[in-house]
Amino acid sequence: MTEPTIFELSSSGRKGFEFPKSDVPKAELPKNLLRENLPIPELSEMDVIRHFTKISQLNYGVDIGFYPLGSCTMKYNPKINEETCRLPGFLYLHPLQPIATVQGALGLMYELQEWLAEISGMSAVSLQPAAGAHGELTGGLIIHAYHQARNDKKRTKMLIPDSAHGTNPASSAMSGMHIVQIPSDHRGNVDLNVLKAEADDTLAGLMLTNPNTLGLFDEHLKEIIEIVHNAGGLVYGDGANLNALLGISRPGDFGTDILHFNLHKTFSTPHGGGGPGSGPVGVAKHLVDFLPNPIVTKIEEGTNDNPPLYGFLKPAKTIGRVKSFHGHFGVIVRAFTYIMMNGDEGLREISEHAVLNANYIQARIRDSYTVPYDRICMHEFVAEGRWQDAPEVHALDVAKRLMDYGFHPPTNYFPLIVHEALMIEPTETENKETLDAFSDALIKIAKEAHENPEILKSAPHSTPVGRLDEVRAARDMILTCTFPEVSE
Amino acid sequence: MYIPHTDADREEMLKTIGVKSLEDLFGSLPKEHLFRHLNLPPAITEMEAFNELKYIASVNETTENLTCFLGAGAYNHYIPAAVDQILRRGEFYTAYTPYQPEISQGTLQAIFEYQSLISAITGMDVSNASHYDGATAVAEAVNMAYHQFRGKRKKFILSPGLNPQYLETVHTYIPIDGNQFLGEDLPLSSPPSALYDLIDEETALIVVQYPDFFGRIYDYTQLIRKAHDTKTLVAIHVNPLSLGILKTPGAMDADIVTAEGQPLGIPLAFGGPYLGIFASKKEYVRKMAGRIVGETRDNKGNRGYVLTLSTREQHIRREKATSNICSNQGLMTLAVAVYLSLLGKQGLRQVATLNYDKAHYAADAITSIPGFELVFDTPFFNEFTIKCPVSAKKINEYLLDNDIIGGLDLSEYYPALKNQMLIAVTEMISRDDIDALVDLLSEVAK
Numbered sequence: 042m043t044e045p046t047i048f049e050l051s052s053s054g055r056k057g058f059e060f061p062k063s064d065v066p067k068a069e070l071p072k073n074l075l076r077e078n079l080p081i082p083e084l085s086e087m088d089v090i091r092h093f094t095k096i097s098q099l100n101y102g103v104d105i106g107f108y109p110l111g112s113c114t115m116k117y118n119p120k121i122n123e124e125t126c127r128l129p130g131f132l133y134l135h136p137l138q139p140i141a142t143v144q145g146a147l148g149l150m151y152e153l154q155e156w157l158a159e160i161s162g163m164s165a166v167s168l169q170p171a172a173g174a175h176g177e178l179t180g181g182l183i184i185h186a187y188h189q190a191r192n193d194k195k196r197t198k199m200l201i202p203d204s205a206h207g208t209n210p211a212s213s214a215m216s217g218m219h220i221v222q223i224p225s226d227h228r229g230n231v232d233l234n235v236l237k238a239e240a241d242d243t244l245a246g247l248m249l250t251n252p253n254t255l256g257l258f259d260e261h262l263k264e265i266i267e268i269v270h271n272a273g274g275l276v277y278g279d280g281a282n283l284n285a286l287l288g289i290s291r292p293g294d295f296g297t298d299i300l301h302f303n304l305h306k307t308f309s310t311p312h313g314g315g316g317p318g319s320g321p322v323g324v325a326k327h328l329v330d331f332l333p334n335p336i337v338t339k340i341e342e343g344t345n346d347n348p349p350l351y352g353f354l355k356p357a358k359t360i361g362r363v364k365s366f367h368g369h370f371g372v373i374v375r376a377f378t379y380i381m382m383n384g385d386e387g388l389r390e391i392s393e394h395a396v397l398n399a400n401y402i403q404a405r406i407r408d409s410y411t412v413p414y415d416r417i418c419m420h421e422f423v424a425e426g427r428w429q430d431a432p433e434v435h436a437l438d439v440a441k442r443l444m445d446y447g448f449h450p451p452t453n454y455f456p457l458i459v460h461e462a463l464m465i466e467p468t469e470t471e472n473k474e475t476l477d478a479f480s481d482a483l484i485k486i487a488k489e490a491h492e493n494p495e496i497l498k499s500a501p502h503s504t505p506v507g508r509l510d511e512v513r514a515a516r517d518m519i520l521t522c523t524f525p526e527v528s529e
Numbered sequence: 530m531y532i533p534h535t536d537a538d539r540e541e542m543l544k545t546i547g548v549k550s551l552e553d554l555f556g557s558l559p560k561e562h563l564f565r566h567l568n569l570p571p572a573i574t575e576m577e578a579f580n581e582l583k584y585i586a587s588v589n590e591t592t593e594n595l596t597c598f599l600g601a602g603a604y605n606h607y608i609p610a611a612v613d614q615i616l617r618r619g620e621f622y623t624a625y626t627p628y629q630p631e632i633s634q635g636t637l638q639a640i641f642e643y644q645s646l647i648s649a650i651t652g653m654d655v656s657n658a659s660h661y662d663g664a665t666a667v668a669e670a671v672n673m674a675y676h677q678f679r680g681k682r683k684k685f686i687l688s689p690g691l692n693p694q695y696l697e698t699v700h701t702y703i704p705i706d707g708n709q710f711l712g713e714d715l716p717l718s719s720p721p722s723a724l725y726d727l728i729d730e731e732t733a734l735i736v737v738q739y740p741d742f743f744g745r746i747y748d749y750t751q752l753i754r755k756a757h758d759t760k761t762l763v764a765i766h767v768n769p770l771s772l773g774i775l776k777t778p779g780a781m782d783a784d785i786v787t788a789e790g791q792p793l794g795i796p797l798a799f800g801g802p803y804l805g806i807f808a809s810k811k812e813y814v815r816k817m818a819g820r821i822v823g824e825t826r827d828n829k830g831n832r833g834y835v836l837t838l839s840t841r842e843q844h845i846r847r848e849k850a851t852s853n854i855c856s857n858q859g860l861m862t863l864a865v866a867v868y869l870s871l872l873g874k875q876g877l878r879q880v881a882t883l884n885y886d887k888a889h890y891a892a893d894a895i896t897s898i899p900g901f902e903l904v905f906d907t908p909f910f911n912e913f914t915i916k917c918p919v920s921a922k923k924i925n926e927y928l929l930d931n932d933i934i935g936g937l938d939l940s941e942y943y944p945a946l947k948n949q950m951l952i953a954v955t956e957m958i959s960r961d962d963i964d965a966l967v968d969l970l971s972e973v974a975k
Contacts, residue, residue, distance in 0.1 A: 043634075043831055043832050043833070044638065046638070046641070046642055046645070047642045047645075047646075047866070047870050048642070048645060051873075055873065056873060056875055056876060057609075057611075057870065057871035057872065057873055057876065058609045058611075058871045058872050058873075058876045059876065059879070060607070060876065060879050060880055060883055060956055061956075063882070063883055063886055063887070064959055064960040065886050065887050065889075065890035065960050065963075066886070066890060067886055068885060068886045068889035068890070070774060070775075070885060070908070071908055073748055073776070074746055074748060074775055074776050074908060075774065075775070075776060076772065076774060076775055076776050076777055076780070077776075077780070079649075079650070079773065079874045079877065079878060080649045080874075081646060081649050081650065081869055081870075081872075081873060081874050081877060082870055082873060082874075083873040083874055083875070084870055084871075084873060086609075086611055086871060089611060089867060089870045089871050090611055090614070090615070092870070093615045093618075093639070093863075093866075093867055093870075094615070094618070096634065096635040096638045096639060097615070097618045097620035097621050097635045098620060098635065099632075099633075099634035099635040099638070100620040100621060100624050100632065100633055100634065100635030100636055101620075101624065101629075101632035101633065102619050102620050102621070102622070102623035102624040103619070103623035103624075104619030104620065104623045105619070105620065105623075108625065110625055110628075113625050115625060116531070117531050118622070118623050119530070119531060119575075121575045121578065121579060123617065123622075124579065125578070125579065125582040125586075126798075127613075128582060128583060128586040129586065129591055129593055130583075130585070130586025130587050130588070130589045130591055131586050131589070131798065131799065132591075132796045132797070132798055133591035133592045133593045133605075133796070133797060134589055134591055134592070134797055134798065134799040135592055135597055135599050135603060135605065135797050135799075135934065136603050136797070136799050136800030136801075137599055137601055137602075137603070137937060138590075138599065138934055139925070139929060139934070141929075142589065142590040142595070142929070142934075143589050143590075143799065144588050144589070145585040145586055145587065145588030145589040146585075146589055146799050148585065148588070149585055156569055159567055159568050159569060160567060160569075162562075171661035171662065171665070171801070171802070172661065172854075172855065172856035172857070173855065173856060174843070174853045174854060174855040174856065175661060175665075175854075177853065178702075178853055182701065185704070207843065207844045207847075207855075208843050208844070208853050208855050210843070210847040210848035211843035211846070211847060211848055211850045211852065211853035212843075212853040213848065214848040214849070214850075214853075215672075215702070215852065215853050216704075217704040217706060219848075220847075220848045257557075258555075258557050258558055260557055262559060263559060288564065288565075288567055289555055289558070289563065289564060290555075290558050290559070290562060290563055290565075291562060291565065294561070294562040294565070295559065295562075305856070309531075311622045311623050311860075312622075312623070312624065312625045312626070312856075312859075313621070313622050313624075313858075313859045313860030313861075314621055314622070314624045314625070314626070314627065314633075314635075314636035314639075314640075314859035314860060314863070315625065315626035315627065315636065315640075315658070315820065315856060315857055315858075315859030316626075316659070316661075316802075316856040316857045316858045316859045316860065316861070317661075317801070317802030317856075317857075317858050317859070317860060317861060318856040319802075333701070334697070360701055361697050361698070361700055361701035362664070362694060362697040362698045362701055363665075363698065363701055363702075364661055364662050364664050364665050364698060364801075365602055365603075365662050365663060365664040365692075365694045365695070365698070365789070365800065365801075365803070366602075366603070366662075366694070366799075366800025366801055367799065367800045367801070368800070368801060369801040369802040370798050370799040370800055370801050370802075371796075371798045371801065371802055372801075372802060374582070377582075378578055378582060380569065381570065381572075381573055381578045381581065381582075382530050382572060382573060382574070382575065382578050383530055383572055384569050384570060384571050384572030384573075385566060385567040385568075385569050385571075385572075386572065387530055387572045388567065388569075389564065389567075390532055391532065393551045393554070394532050394534060394551075396551075396554045396555070397534075397539070397542055397543070397546075397551060397554065398542075400542075400546045400548075400554060401542045401545060401546060403546075404545050404546045404547070405545065416557070417546075417548070417554055417556065417557065440629070441631070444629070444631060444632055449629065449632065450629055452628075455844075469531075469532050470531050470532065470533065471533070472533035472534070472538070473534065473538040473541070473542060499828075501631050501632075504631040504632055505631070505632075505634050506630070506631055506634055506827040506829075506831050506833040507631065507827040507828040507829050507831070508631065508827060508828045509630045509631065509825050509826070509827050509828075509833045509834075509835045510825045510826055510827070510828075511825065511835050511837065513825045513826060514823035514824065514825035514835045514837040515823070515837050515838055515840075517823070517824070517825070518811075518814070518823060518837075518838070519823055519824035519825075520641075520644060520648075520654075520655045520656075520814070520821060520822070520823050520824075520837075521641075521644055521645040521648045521649075521654075521655065521656075522641070522642065522645040524645070524649055
């Protein structure tokens with residue numbers, strides 16, 4: 042099933058929207074600045090709605106079914122969030138309005154900064170970064186600026202465990218670091234011996250994803266942080282896996298210096314088909330002055346009669362802005378709503394059940410799939426999508442076959458340290474029936490891999506399109522529609 | 530909230546796992562600080578949360594209740610009702626990045642159409658699937674030029690007419706380490722020709738803005754020709770809505786186009802989420818950061834779409850990638866695709882023309898008040914800089930008392946420009962609004 046492109050549906054002269062007639066005289070634009078043709082499609086409003094509705098039906102989302110994409114925390118996106126972020130008092134605010142007119146918005150941002158600090162054990166939080174990787178870049182720049190400010194300029198080495206998130210190396214490189222990878226030991230922890238050997242006076246920091254992408258909480262967390270700190274480095278915590286730790290264990294309590302949050306993972310804001318996310322960054326006390334410009338602050342404390350006055354503050358040694366304005370405010374309102382509705386106990390229950398669900402699937406499929414680091418996992422775990430006695434089958438085939446059973450596949454081929462990885466993160470919002478149905482499907486697919494591998498190799502069979510030729514896409518490089526003939 | 534487990538479910542699941550309680554699942558964590566109480570407000574229900582948020586929102590004064598002449602990088606435009614209806618489809622907004630193309634054709638086709646529409650309005654060959662916003666798109670253009678010359682060219686010319694928030698973001702992103710930034714300290718009145726003398730064989734990139742921060746429109750064709758003599762790249766940052774009527778950057782032979790996509794159907798929302806538009810000539814596509822969707826065929830010969838050229842990206846190239854960008858502004862590209870599809874050729878022309886005409890009516894009316902004058906005699910689109918007889922701060926306070934958000938007080942970025950104001954006029958402003966503004970300006974100037 043395919044749908045023509047919006048350009049193919051165009052018919053010259055159609056209109057989908059009309060603005061009111063002008064109430065001012067016509068002004069002339071210099072001829073040399075006029076554009077010639079404008080080759081964009083022309084459709085009625087209904088044509089547009091039907092087109093985008095039809096293509097939406099070719100998509101799979103959390104609203105449709107189970108989406109156990111590892112390290113992506115595809116939990117349910119509460120519908121109230123979609124209402125609160127669209128309240129007129131939030132939607133129709135210009136970012137540069139006088140602060141006296143936006144006290145509600147600033148107060149909300151201030152509270153969220155405080156709540157995230159409390160949840161993570163960090164001292165202060167900036168809501169400006171736009172996504173997880175943007176938060177990592179912000180953190181890397183803070184580490185760079187911290188060492189520069191101490192005139193300790195030789196510190197440019199960033200250590201990244203091989204079980205860390207995929208964006209970490211590129212984020213570090215962008216903040217002026219060179220990268221040394223640290224291997225994992227046989228239990229999936231950071232290899233302490235290698236870490237010690239690399240912890241010298243050129244060490245800028247360590248980017249630690251904990252729990253890591255194997256879904257394991259590092260058993261030597263305290264030693265790791267001590268080694269890095271003793272060598273003069275800073276510890277960056279990749280908070281993408283924070284859904285395992287809410288109300289359980291705070292990274293800041295163990296000396297994490299910087300941590301980014303993914304509001305679009307842990308705090309239930311939707312992923313939007315690849316964004317917008319939001320990647321706030323929290324820091325320990327000694328790094329507060331380096332946060333991006335600006336952060337929200339209380340300019341005047343409130344009294345019994347008057348609310349506090351909120352405004353912006355430029356941190357003293359700020360790394361500068363990392364984007365325009367103040368962050369993804371619409372996403373911030375959604376996360377705020379979510380935390381309000383959960384509170385202390387609710388957050389703890391989220392992580393407890395996220396971990397329960399992951400362990401449950403792990404226990405259910407353990408006999409059918411190799412789980413290379415077989416211990417109690419956190420919010421996700423990694424299995425191998427391969428069998429010695431079914432050599433032609435790969436993780437990709439398992440992933441594609443799962444679509445025929447009505448599920449979104451897990452993350453595959455990541456982390457790189459597991460062969461044919463299937464990284465499964467169920468989240469807390471899935472019920473036992475769904476987890477059972479998914480486990481049953483995986484077990485059945487493991488059987489099929491041995492008895493009828495062809496059905497896996499040719500999967501999916503029930504999707505709007507079959508397996509797509511990625512090599513052809515890269516070779517042909519068709520990156521735009523064909524534009525209609527210009528008729529001026 | 531949102532946890533469906535019954536007590537019976539929990540018991541059975543714990544039994545299957547082989548542990549006695551939920552707490553047993555956290556045995557590998559340090560015992561210190563475990564399950565510590567979080568000092569947060571007590572949980573409330575949806576009904577209570579909605580009321581509380583309605584109250585917080587009501588404390589703000591909005592562009593619905595105030596007349597807004599403020600722009601400076603974010604603009605108050607009308608958004609057709611159909612845009613949000615599509616954005617609210619769960620199939621779109623509850624999906625992840627389309628890593629599994631067989632069940633993500635909706636997102637992929639929407640991005641492919643977005644790329645095509647951006648290419649069409651800018652006159653460029655290719656567009657990526659977005660950056661975070663206009664500021665980060667400009668920073669990524671600098672980053673891309675650096676990589677295009679493999680770090681061998683270290684001079685970057687930044688126009689003094691660039692939005693100061695973009696300049697700040699570029700400096701945050703790009704470490705100084707031997708790089709040289711020129712041009713941004715030139716007098717604000719400098720025309721593009723003032724940049725000619727700065728260009729040499731060491732220059733990687735020139736970044737200009739169109740219309741620029743002060744609203745001015747320049748034809749950059751000559752500048753680009755000059756830059757290409759030394760193989761220097763040129764990036765033009767545009768207001769995409771203006772391209773309904775303005776000559777395209779493609780027609781000027783620009784190498785890279787960036788834009789803040791907010792004017793194309795994205796609400797003001799106190800500054801985000803917005804959209805970083807990024808387009809270029811085809812020859813630079815392999816150095817372009819961010820995701821790109823390409824057309825292909827499935828195993829039955831049907832047309833379909835996939836993320837392509839991913840060997841450029843961070844998850845493959847790791848630390849050697851041009852950028853670390855991963856999540857971008859997926860849903861915002863959908864907003865732009867729907868907005869442009871609805872408006873079509875006629876609608877986009879109409880809205881751009883309305884902005885142009887209203888801004889010019891406003892400029893004429895304001896400069897007819899004694900003491901008010903245009904700072905530049907350059908053509909402009911929907912925003913212009915005026916010099917006032919009193920401080921912009923004083924004017925804005927007076928306007929706000931009369932339910933008007935005035936233009937940007939330029940002294941906030943340029944302390945010397947106390948009496949200068951940047952005024953934006955969009956299709957949301959009526960002739961009566963402008964006349965009322967003029968009356969108030971006359972009063973405050975007395």
